[in-house]
Amino acid sequence: MLARLSILVLLSLRTVSDVTTGIPDAAPPGFEEWESPIVLPAPSVQGTADWASAVQRARAFVEGLTLEEKVNITTGVDVLGRCVGNTGTIPRIGWKGLCLEDSPLGVRFADFASAFPAGINAAATWDVDLIKARGTAMGQEHRGKGVNVALGPMTNMGRAPEAGRNWEGYGGDPFLAGAATAATVEGYQSVGVIATVKHYIGNEQEHFRGGSESAQIYSSNIDDKTLHEVYLWPFAEAVKAGVGAVMCSYNKINQTQACQNSKLINGVLKEELGFQGFIMSDWAATINGVQPALAGLDMNMPGFVGYDIGPQNDPDPATATNSWWGAAIIEMVNNGSVPEARIDDMVTRTIASWYKMGQDSDYPDVNFSQLTEATFLNGELVNEHVNVQDNHYKLIREIGAASTILLKNTDNALPLKVENIKRIGLFGSDAGPNPDGANGHGCDQGTLAMGWGSGTAYFPYLIDPLAAISAHIRSINPTVVIEGILDDFNTVQVGLIASLADTCLVFVNADSGEGYITVPPPPFADAAKRSSPPLADACANTIVVMHIVGAVLVESWIDHPNVTAVLHAGLPGQESGHALVDVLFSDGPQATNPSGRLPYTIAKLRTDYPADVLYTSSNSTPQITYEEGVNIDYRWFDAQDITPRFEFGFGMSYTTFTYSGLRTSNEGNSRRALSSAASLPAQPSTSVGSSATASRTLTTSISGSRARSLSVSITPSITASVSASAFASTSASTSPSASFWRNTTSTTGAPPVISSPVGDIGGPAALYEDLLDVSFEVRNTGPVAGNEVSQVYIGFPDSYGEPPKVLRGFARTMLDPGESQTITISLRQKDLSVWDVVTQQWVLGRGTFKVMVGSSSRVIHLEGTFQL
Numbered sequence: 003m004l005a006r007l008s009i010l011v012l013l014s015l016r017t018v019s020d021v022t023t024g025i026p027d028a029a030p031p032g033f034e035e036w037e038s039p040i041v042l043p044a045p046s047v048q049g050t051a052d053w054a055s056a057v058q059r060a061r062a063f064v065e066g067l068t069l070e071e072k073v074n075i076t077t078g079v080d081v082l083g084r085c086v087g088n089t090g091t092i093p094r095i096g097w098k099g100l101c102l103e104d105s106p107l108g109v110r111f112a113d114f115a116s117a118f119p120a121g122i123n124a125a126a127t128w129d130v131d132l133i134k135a136r137g138t139a140m141g142q143e144h145r146g147k148g149v150n151v152a153l154g155p156m157t158n159m160g161r162a163p164e165a166g167r168n169w170e171g172y173g174g175d176p177f178l179a180g181a182a183t184a185a186t187v188e189g190y191q192s193v194g195v196i197a198t199v200k201h202y203i204g205n206e207q208e209h210f211r212g213g214s215e216s217a218q219i220y221s222s223n224i225d226d227k228t229l230h231e232v233y234l235w236p237f238a239e240a241v242k243a244g245v246g247a248v249m250c251s252y253n254k255i256n257q258t259q260a261c262q263n264s265k266l267i268n269g270v271l272k273e274e275l276g277f278q279g280f281i282m283s284d285w286a287a288t289i290n291g292v293q294p295a296l297a298g299l300d301m302n303m304p305g306f307v308g309y310d311i312g313p314q315n316d317p318d319p320a321t322a323t324n325s326w327w328g329a330a331i332i333e334m335v336n337n338g339s340v341p342e343a344r345i346d347d348m349v350t351r352t353i354a355s356w357y358k359m360g361q362d363s364d365y366p367d368v369n370f371s372q373l374t375e376a377t378f379l380n381g382e383l384v385n386e387h388v389n390v391q392d393n394h395y396k397l398i399r400e401i402g403a404a405s406t407i408l409l410k411n412t413d414n415a416l417p418l419k420v421e422n423i424k425r426i427g428l429f430g431s432d433a434g435p436n437p438d439g440a441n442g443h444g445c446d447q448g449t450l451a452m453g454w455g456s457g458t459a460y461f462p463y464l465i466d467p468l469a470a471i472s473a474h475i476r477s478i479n480p481t482v483v484i485e486g487i488l489d490d491f492n493t494v495q496v497g498l499i500a501s502l503a504d505t506c507l508v509f510v511n512a513d514s515g516e517g518y519i520t521v522p523p524p525p526f527a528d529a530a531k532r533s534s535p536p537l538a539d540a541c542a543n544t545i546v547v548m549h550i551v552g553a554v555l556v557e558s559w560i561d562h563p564n565v566t567a568v569l570h571a572g573l574p575g576q577e578s579g580h581a582l583v584d585v586l587f588s589d590g591p592q593a594t595n596p597s598g599r600l601p602y603t604i605a606k607l608r609t610d611y612p613a614d615v616l617y618t619s620s621n622s623t624p625q626i627t628y629e630e631g632v633n634i635d636y637r638w639f640d641a642q643d644i645t646p647r648f649e650f651g652f653g654m655s656y657t658t659f660t661y662s663g664l665r666t667s668n669e670g671n672s673r674r675a676l677s678s679a680a681s682l683p684a685q686p687s688t689s690v691g692s693s694a695t696a697s698r699t700l701t702t703s704i705s706g707s708r709a710r711s712l713s714v715s716i717t718p719s720i721t722a723s724v725s726a727s728a729f730a731s732t733s734a735s736t737s738p739s740a741s742f743w744r745n746t747t748s749t750t751g752a753p754p755v756i757s758s759p760v761g762d763i764g765g766p767a768a769l770y771e772d773l774l775d776v777s778f779e780v781r782n783t784g785p786v787a788g789n790e791v792s793q794v795y796i797g798f799p800d801s802y803g804e805p806p807k808v809l810r811g812f813a814r815t816m817l818d819p820g821e822s823q824t825i826t827i828s829l830r831q832k833d834l835s836v837w838d839v840v841t842q843q844w845v846l847g848r849g850t851f852k853v854m855v856g857s858s859s860r861v862i863h864l865e866g867t868f869q870l
């Protein structure tokens with residue numbers, strides 16, 4: 003979304019998904035022929051690292067199953083089950099099946115559960131401890147409801163600011179998104195819930211996103227370097243963090259459907275990243291049976307062929323015929339198109355995740371139903387109303403306040419002091435409750451605290467700003483005049499009250515969500531724009547609060563002298579009003595000095611961004627080519643020298659900080675070769691493609707006060723092998739063509755591509771080892787305590803074609819007035835490496851690097867260089 007917010011109109015601005023502008027649909031010259039190579043066979047799970055015991059136990063589990071029983075674990079039962087996704091069960095051994103449930107901000111469709119701040123707000127805290135605490139709390143709630151697999155976190159990159167689901171994820175930088183994703187996965191899984199990182203991959207807009215029922219499914223055309231350095235990065239961090247599940251997306255990549263893209267599933271996820279868990283389809287994202295199975299898909303959700311196609315509710319996967327899998331898998335095995343070993347591997351991976359999270363002992367059964375909040379359904383007890391909220395409201399409030407970003411604050415207009423307020427006006431429907439209740443439908447009514455679609459949860463309650471602010475003011479001075487005008491179109495009353503109040507709080511919002519719901523533009527928006535009196539012209543102290551899903555254009559009012567402060571509150575979840583009070587007044591027991599930072603860039607013009615949503619296309623596969631490469635968000639603004647309105651990483655405080663004493667050091671960090679091929683378990687090989695070993699010695703000298711040097715040797719090793727799995731004797735001999743994978747009927751043509759060996763989890767372990775420390779001092783030089791979010795950006799040597807700066811570390815640090823602290827941020831090998839498209843591995847950069855330490859991507863306080 004990228005709507006123009008206007009306080010002249012005072013309306014809660016809705017994002018409309020059918021705005022037409024944007025980019026041409028044809029692939030630019032040179033890009034038409036992009037397609038995904040075919041990588042076969044699907045690598046079998048190896049039991050790498052700490053997965054060994056879980057995989058071993060899963061193998062034993064699978065060994066005793068019939069094919070029908072195995073199929074039951076691979077295919078969803080129906081969409082009318084207790085959870086949004088339900089595998090079959092195995093009654094013979096008392097295995098109860100898996101419950102898969104949305105969403106990335108809570109337990110969807112469940113009562114007595116919390117509505118957490120959205121992912122984008124979690125990212126805006128820039129605090130991995132808070133992000134992990136959020137993941138843990140959400141995990142506890144899923145577990146308490148009996149959910150085995152939580153369908154989050156979402157970590158697509160927000161390439162186009164208008165894209166409907168950006169708010170579910172962590173913003174426009176892969177490093178920030180990667181850190182947030184890993185912390186969230188760790189949180190969920192620390193309490194035994196399997197996390198699902200999604201949507202793999204290039205699911206960067208909802209328009210034309212596809213699914214089995216769609217006529218048009220776009221192709222995200224992404225080059226190899228960009229894939230690795232931007233879009234794959236957070237998925238790799240999730241795999242490294244031990245994520246149990248991945249969800250492939252609706253769209254195509256390089257013309258091939260994500261859930262049957264063998265390059266991305268077999269080649270990248272399972273081999274290169276050494277993923278040990280299972281990958282499921284997004285709901286009805288499979289458009290074939292055989293291809294996804296061979297390409298490495300492990301679970302087909304929710305099981306049926308497509309929404310509104312055939313029976314939607316088949317209770318037994320192994321006999322289900324309205325499925326690309328189910329009974330069809332048995333046929334595929336029988337007619338030799340899919341080896342049974344592939345089915346075994348699907349199930350082994352799934353059961354390994356289940357064992358790894360300890361779900362085999364003492365795990366609650368499902369005790370709610372996505373279908374109803376009532377207790378009984380068709381006479382059956384389905385909802386035990388288990389209250390899983392615990393005291394999570396406290397964390398929700400803390401994250402809500404910690405994610406609030408102060409964008410403007412003229413002459414310390416904020417924090418507000420109740421003793422200075424005689425008459426306050428609150429304006430806009432976004433200040434108040436939804437007239438249909440917190441969970442009332444109808445588009446964007448009342449204060450906005452989450453977007454729409456599958457990334458949502460029920461609000462147990464929603465604290466609106468008008469209620470919270472009124473209560474707060476009255477607790478200090480019950481005689482303040484407080485008037486809230488929630489009617490966005492009563493411009494006469496707004497004008498009157500605005501001219502009388504000494505303090506005006508204007509609430510605006512912008513909503514967006516998943517593409518299965520399309521929202522028409524509000525009918526009166528334009529008329530209102532023309533006739534409304536300009537509020538800021540009437541009130542000399544106008545403070546704007548924005549509840550928004552992503553970047554909005556603010557140019558028409560941001561510099562108005564009467565707009566004295568602007569707070570970006572994002573989507574704060576159920577404690578919205580309380581969190582806002584903590585920042586606005588900063589005076590109660592929960593007083594918060596704002597430290598939220600933008601996880602994306604707010605531009606001056608829509609056209610300043612490198613990408614927009616593709617809205618119109620007559621092509622059956624609309625082409626979306628990532629021509630900007632690695633330069634998304636602030637990287638683009640830096641590379642093109644475009645001045646944004648508010649840059650990535652920006653956010654103000656009620657206090658001030660100074661920076662000094664930049665040092666870089668690599669003391670004490672041992673180095674390991676970037677390749678871990680030597681430690682791989684032996685694979686049965688029928689042929690060996692190539693094997694290359696090289697080493698070089700690098701010298702690092704650090705500029706600054708403590709110069710050091712070290713020698714490293716890097717031993718990249720490429721060993722290609724073809725495994726002698728059953729696949730070789732079946733489909734390999736028929737060499738499926740590229741068009742087969744694009745879902746056409748041809749079955750002759752291109753040979754399978756030889757794949758590289760399975761590596762450590764997340765790629766070579768050495769990539770994640772620390773290489774270099776960056777330290778500096780931060781001092782609080784202002785009047786009040788506060789958190790500073792320090793950001794470390796790296797500039798690669800020019801020859802690498804990297805963006806002018808890339809975020810590679812950050813820290814949120816609480817400092818009392820006058821206090822200073824030394825902050826040390828470790829950079830890992832991966833953080834200083836680039837993806838080499840020729841050797842297909844990460845290569846440590848070489849030459850003179852810049853290190854920039856700042857409080858935003860454009861406010862750099864310290865700068866230095868080091869050599870690698």
Ligand SMILES: *[C@@H]1O[C@H](CO)[C@@H](O)[C@H](O)[C@H]1NC(C)=O
Nearest residue numbers: 036037038039224225226256
């Ligand atoms: C997509 O095509 C580009 C250009 O050939 C290539 O660099 C990239 O690796 C391909 N990606 C996938 C997943 O097929």
Ligand SMILES: *[C@@H]1O[C@H](CO)[C@@H](O)[C@H](O)[C@H]1NC(C)=O
Nearest residue numbers: 070071074090091092093318
């Ligand atoms: C498969 O799962 C369904 C649904 O739970 C169950 O009714 C059926 O008995 C299972 N089939 C086998 C072979 O276990």
Ligand SMILES: *[C@@H]1O[C@H](CO)[C@@H](O)[C@H](O)[C@H]1NC(C)=O
Nearest residue numbers: 291292330331333334337339
């Ligand atoms: C094998 O069975 C599957 C599932 O019914 C079907 O899609 C596929 O076309 C069949 N292949 C052959 C070679 O008969």
Ligand SMILES: *[C@@H]1O[C@H](CO)[C@@H](O)[C@H](O)[C@H]1NC(C)=O
Nearest residue numbers: 538539540541542543563564
């Ligand atoms: C600011 O508000 C005051 C009313 O308090 C008004 O007189 C003045 O014209 C406003 N300034 C602008 C630029 O609209």
Ligand SMILES: *[C@@H]1O[C@H](CO)[C@@H](O)[C@H](O)[C@H]1NC(C)=O
Nearest residue numbers: 214216219289290745746747
């Ligand atoms: C994919 O191929 C199957 C037949 O193999 C066909 O029924 C289905 O409609 C195709 N899907 C798309 C999106 O082309």
Ligand SMILES: CC(=O)N[C@H]1CO[C@H](CO)[C@@H](O)[C@@H]1O
Nearest residue numbers: 146147366367368369386388
């Ligand atoms: C049917 C079932 O397993 N219900 C459980 C729901 O969750 C609560 C708390 O986790 C358990 O006490 C119930 O037994």
